[in-house]
Amino acid sequence: MRILVLGGDGYLGWPTALRLSWHGHDVGVVDNFARRGYDLEMGVDSLVPIAPLPRRIRRWREVSGSAIDAFVGDLTDPVFCSSVIERFEPEAVVHFAEQRSAPYSMIDRAHAVYTQTNNVMGNLNLLYAIAEHDPSIHLVKLGTMGEYGTPNIDIEEGFIEITHKGRTDVLPFPKQPGSFYHLSKVHDSHNIAFACRIWGLRATDLNQGVVYGQETDETGLDPELATRFDYDGVFGTVLNRFCVQAVSGHPLTVYGKGGQTRGMLDIRDTLACVELALLHPAAEGEYRVFNQFTESFSVLEMAQLVAEVYPGTCRIEHVADNPRVEKEEHYYNAAHSKLLDLGLVPHLLEEPTIKGLLTVAERYRDRVEPHAISPTVQWRRTASALPSHPGVELAEHHDR
Amino acid sequence: MRILVLGGDGYLGWPTALRLSWHGHDVGVVDNFARRGYDLEMGVDSLVPIAPLPRRIRRWREVSGSAIDAFVGDLTDPVFCSSVIERFEPEAVVHFAEQRSAPYSMIDRAHAVYTQTNNVMGNLNLLYAIAEHDPSIHLVKLGTMGEYGTPNIDIEEGFIEITHKGRTDVLPFPKQPGSFYHLSKVHDSHNIAFACRIWGLRATDLNQGVVYGQETDETGLDPELATRFDYDGVFGTVLNRFCVQAVSGHPLTVYGKGGQTRGMLDIRDTLACVELALLHPAAEGEYRVFNQFTESFSVLEMAQLVAEVYPGTCRIEHVADNPRVEKEEHYYNAAHSKLLDLGLVPHLLEEPTIKGLLTVAERYRDRVEPHAISPTVQWRRTASALPSHPGVELAEHHDR
Numbered sequence: 006m007r008i009l010v011l012g013g014d015g016y017l018g019w020p021t022a023l024r025l026s027w028h029g030h031d032v033g034v035v036d037n038f039a040r041r042g043y044d045l046e047m048g049v050d051s052l053v054p055i056a057p058l059p060r061r062i063r064r065w066r067e068v069s070g071s072a073i074d075a076f077v078g079d080l081t082d083p084v085f086c087s088s089v090i091e092r093f094e095p096e097a098v099v100h101f102a103e104q105r106s107a108p109y110s111m112i113d114r115a116h117a118v119y120t121q122t123n124n125v126m127g128n129l130n131l132l133y134a135i136a137e138h139d140p141s142i143h144l145v146k147l148g149t150m151g152e153y154g155t156p157n158i159d160i161e162e163g164f165i166e167i168t169h170k171g172r173t174d175v176l177p178f179p180k181q182p183g184s185f186y187h188l189s190k191v192h193d194s195h196n197i198a199f200a201c202r203i204w205g206l207r208a209t210d211l212n213q214g215v216v217y218g219q220e221t222d223e224t225g226l227d228p229e230l231a232t233r234f235d236y237d238g239v240f241g242t243v244l245n246r247f248c249v250q251a252v253s254g255h256p257l258t259v260y261g262k263g264g265q266t267r268g269m270l271d272i273r274d275t276l277a278c279v280e281l282a283l284l285h286p287a288a289e290g291e292y293r294v295f296n297q298f299t300e301s302f303s304v305l306e307m308a309q310l311v312a313e314v315y316p317g318t319c320r321i322e323h324v325a326d327n328p329r330v331e332k333e334e335h336y337y338n339a340a341h342s343k344l345l346d347l348g349l350v351p352h353l354l355e356e357p358t359i360k361g362l363l364t365v366a367e368r369y370r371d372r373v374e375p376h377a378i379s380p381t382v383q384w385r386r387t388a389s390a391l392p393s394h395p396g397v398e399l400a401e402h403h404d405r
Numbered sequence: 406m407r408i409l410v411l412g413g414d415g416y417l418g419w420p421t422a423l424r425l426s427w428h429g430h431d432v433g434v435v436d437n438f439a440r441r442g443y444d445l446e447m448g449v450d451s452l453v454p455i456a457p458l459p460r461r462i463r464r465w466r467e468v469s470g471s472a473i474d475a476f477v478g479d480l481t482d483p484v485f486c487s488s489v490i491e492r493f494e495p496e497a498v499v500h501f502a503e504q505r506s507a508p509y510s511m512i513d514r515a516h517a518v519y520t521q522t523n524n525v526m527g528n529l530n531l532l533y534a535i536a537e538h539d540p541s542i543h544l545v546k547l548g549t550m551g552e553y554g555t556p557n558i559d560i561e562e563g564f565i566e567i568t569h570k571g572r573t574d575v576l577p578f579p580k581q582p583g584s585f586y587h588l589s590k591v592h593d594s595h596n597i598a599f600a601c602r603i604w605g606l607r608a609t610d611l612n613q614g615v616v617y618g619q620e621t622d623e624t625g626l627d628p629e630l631a632t633r634f635d636y637d638g639v640f641g642t643v644l645n646r647f648c649v650q651a652v653s654g655h656p657l658t659v660y661g662k663g664g665q666t667r668g669m670l671d672i673r674d675t676l677a678c679v680e681l682a683l684l685h686p687a688a689e690g691e692y693r694v695f696n697q698f699t700e701s702f703s704v705l706e707m708a709q710l711v712a713e714v715y716p717g718t719c720r721i722e723h724v725a726d727n728p729r730v731e732k733e734e735h736y737y738n739a740a741h742s743k744l745l746d747l748g749l750v751p752h753l754l755e756e757p758t759i760k761g762l763l764t765v766a767e768r769y770r771d772r773v774e775p776h777a778i779s780p781t782v783q784w785r786r787t788a789s790a791l792p793s794h795p796g797v798e799l800a801e802h803h804d805r
Contacts, residue, residue: 165579188592
């Protein structure tokens with residue numbers, strides 16, 4: 006299959022590209038290096054060093070014998086977006102190319118507008134490019150479980166049958182997203198569903214949980230194939246961050262009571278899920294949603310898991326002021342059977358996995374920037390960029 | 406009350422500003438004249454001549470003795486958006502300043518991206534401006550009944566109680582919008598609800614039906630106070646268009662079977678609803694939704710009403726190829742009691758109202774551009790702007 010991976014230089018895009026290439030598909034990657042730019046802005050870096058894209062691709066060719074095409078550009082540029090679809094002629098597009106951090110989207114007005122413009126308009130350009138060049142292209146789009154929020158009823162996979170005043174319909178599951186980033190994914194979902202309806206596009210929206218892990222079968226073949234590992238307060242996902250906090254002697258910081266429960270999955274399962282979606286494409290005109298996670302944990306449970314497995318001393322610290330606006334205790338039960346039905350065999354979050362993560366964190370402990378770990382973005386504040394910028398302390402603003 | 410009317414030069418914004426000024430409020434209007442620009446682009450014009458904003462405002466001062474402040478600029482410019490809130494210091498903002506035509510948003514990629522960028526990012530800038538300058542400002546935002554689509558269950562006012570697998574929650578009503586314009590309003594609604602939740606803003610989302618009518622108590626005081634009257638295939642609302650078709654001897658064109666049922670209201674009721682929302686503001690942190698319409702009609706029923714009232718011959722023509730993707734027969738029952746509970750006394754769609762509309766259309770019959778009436782935008786097509794532009798025929802593309 007000819008598959009274009011958008012955001013193919015990123016945390017999940019790069020290992021996905023390798024997996025698909027390893028399995029014999031013709032793979033192209035598209036990236037504008039926005040993710041590496043956020044590092045520069047925030048003054049942080051991936052804990053695991055990552056090679057530049059051209060070097061990664063050369064090394065992959067040496068290791069696997071397979072070529073990966075690369076297209077450098079921005080999906081919000083409609084000419085670039087259209088021409089990359091026209092030139093590569095994909096049968097499927099895997100779309101990871103969005104700003105993916107909730108805290109980053111909440112820094113200030115400019116970051117909120119950037120996130121929604123980048124994500125929603127890039128995706129809209131992509132929908133038009135597919136519709137105009139080849140509506141049979143299967144779009145596999147990364148959404149997030151965060152689109153649903155934490156309703157007091159079971160979360161279903163995209164749609165829910167509602168009986169109301171004696172009548173019944175199957176309708177989109179109501180969304181209660183918790184950041185301008187999560188909102189951008191909700192906007193995308195609505196736009197994609199509409200494009201499938203009017204143009205007969207085929208799309209799979211993968212509402213992904215929080216991903217942990219770093220090494221995959223393919224990235225493990227050579228250090229220059231490694232994918233990034235983020236632990237900072239803005240881009241770090243929670244389990245990765247706990248492991249870095251453990252090995253660097255920092256308490257595991259839990260916002261509030263830590264009862265916030267989220268769907269989680271291993272990075273290797275992300276790759277498996279994307280591949281399963283590609284191998285079982287949506288039908289013409291079909292917009293389908295898979296909830297892409299394997300287990301649910303509360304933040305406190307995850308901290309406790311890491312503390313139990315870590316061989317040294319490791320303290321859990323409850324940070325009283327939750328920087329986010331979210332329920333710290335709530336009901337959470339989300340369906341996630343569609344990918345299992347397609348054959349997913351999950352990697353569960355057990356001791357060997359956490360040990361593996363701790364080993365990665367231990368190996369690069371010298372690269373940890375302690376200032377980067379704590380949360381700096383406050384949901385309740387709207388301050389303009391300069392004084393409250395999470396990556397930069399200004400001399401006159403020590404009190405922020 | 407100090408009230409800023411965004412989009413205050415438009416079809417509804419201008420008469421709303423006059424009504425509020427007449428009732429003793431301090432009114433400012435904000436506009437970037439985008440609506441007049443669409444006329445230039447499409448090669449059409451309001452059937453009723455409208456005066457430039459400065460002249461309208463001068464005439465209003467002569468007629469009423471009241472001043473209206475005017476700010477010219479674009480809400481997508483964050484500096485302008487913020488400074489207009491800072492300078493005028495409103496207690497309430499009525500937000501009409503969005504691209505409001507579904508067909509316009511469906512012309513091509515550029516118009517879809519423009520519509521969503523203009524509407525969503527302008528509104529996002531506004532939310533930040535309110536949060537940063539004065540979170541107690543009451544935002545009265547114009548949404549649309551089209552956000553809901555046509556589900557097979559009763560439509561409620563913004564939220565629905567769902568019992569599912571033995572548990573119950575009140576959740577946002579699921580949305581199934583039918584154009585990139587309607588989608589932009591859904592995106593806005595989600596962004597506003599979130600801003601109320603995290604920053605404690607107070608907002609009323611008026612999910613408005615299709616408006617008909619042209620004259621209000623205040624615009625009727627002088628011809629230079631008139632508001633626009635659109636009948637063209639892109640911006641004309643359906644009942645206004647039928648009246649123009651009737652007086653110009655054109656058949657009343659109904660897409661498909663004409664069973665498409667929509668909530669409708671008189672322009673005078675729009676003004677009354679906005680004023681009722683302003684006088685009974687949302688509480689701190691409250692995001693509330695009012696369904697703002699008074700009666701439901703199918704497109705065919707409206708055509709029949711006009712045909713019955715029109716004194717001459719008047720034929721109804723079913724256009725076989727519906728340019729839109731929509732159900733032509735469907736269930737439709739939408740709640741709309743909240744504004745009635747606040748005291749709305751509707752103007753119903755009866756013979757005198759239709760006669761009034763026909764009189765307006767008759768008076769300006771010489772200004773009708775017959776080429777502008779037929780639908781030119783096809784939902785199923787994605788063609789790029791130049792050859793399919795609805796306002797411009799290119800010599801080599803007579804077959805579009």
